[in-house]
Amino acid sequence: MVAFIDTRLPIHIEQGSEGGAGYKTDIWVGASGKESRNIRWSRSRGTWNIAYGIHRRDDLATIKSLHHAAAGAALGFRFKDWSDYEIGAAGTPQQIATGDGATTKFQAVKIYTAGASSRARPITRLVDGTVSVFKDGVEVSSGVSVDVDTGVVTFTTAPAADVVIGLVAEFDVPVRFSDDSLPINVRTANLESIPDIELIEIKEELEDLS
Template sequence: MAFHEVRFPDNISRGARGGPERRTQVVELASGGEERNASWANSRRRYDVAFGIRRADDLAAVVAFFEARNGRLYGFRFKDWADWKSCLPSGTPSPTDQAIGTGDGVTTDFQLVKAYASGGQTWTRTITKPVAGTVRVAVDGVEQFSGWSVDTTTGIVSFTTAPATGAAITAGFAFDTPVRFDTDTLDVTLDIERLGSITAIPLLEIRR
């Protein structure tokens, strides 16, 4: 996958609009009832970052970022300010935030994930772009300060020695969302004061 490990400017992403989307087929029956089927097993996020542009310098930064990514060609990191860490928005990531696996005495690699739970239902999201220096790991509730590493390009935590059978592996972290531009054209408008604006700058989450 063509991807640049660089983050879209935070000061512009802070004003973005967007969030998760799902694809559901709804068939209306002759009786007036309906049948619903999920076309996607996982959600995908869309954003529009045009709302974060507040001055001409912001516009210049976005144009430069767009050109450096060759439009839709290269993916990049994006901080979703509504959902960017393993805990609640008001909290600080701790090593017991998210369950990422159970030891079996053999497995050494564990994928970072984030669980979204409500009303007895849970959906688990794979986290592939943790932020360097933010990942914390615990085994059976005890934080591990050594004996493991994390690949910030894949979100895989690797232990030097496989955790014991039955050991609960947990982690806390901040993360970015892998996205790409969903357009090959930036439609820039310049007004008489030589300020600029762009009607829309769509971003689309990249799923594996």
């Protein structure tokens, strides 16, 4: 059985969702009130409630169909987080790596920076037709391929040392239903509702590029 369905929800359902990225941190508080904190997750994991975006009967039919096709929480699918779905911007690529003259494969990442702190988020499930690759700020039109499912950028010839590898792309988030059950509230023959439909981000295995 496939572990992933390459499909997305209707835009209006995605845009009506509530949620975002999350981390897991252990916090110990001493008798003095001083804290010690330990980061458990190096990669964030998002959660979203999509029930807020469901307003029509055919929306419920779409969710029920996807829930059955995904066998509940078993199979993943694409979800667009409309609050965060871009790497770089038109004409302004984001650096994802630096060439060393030997490496030909690079993982797409999104960099989040605040002050002196930054975190690289590995990105899979790029959106086909939105991806542009750059070397030293110049778009590359040949000698490179991109796997939109894994987010791996592959060059035919390794970029020379110190060449900046840049990327502009949109991406989806791989998610699954949080529950095998889909509790539907049937009020009348023509009126149904689902109070909460939670999606959980799947931390997909990254390709070993070493």
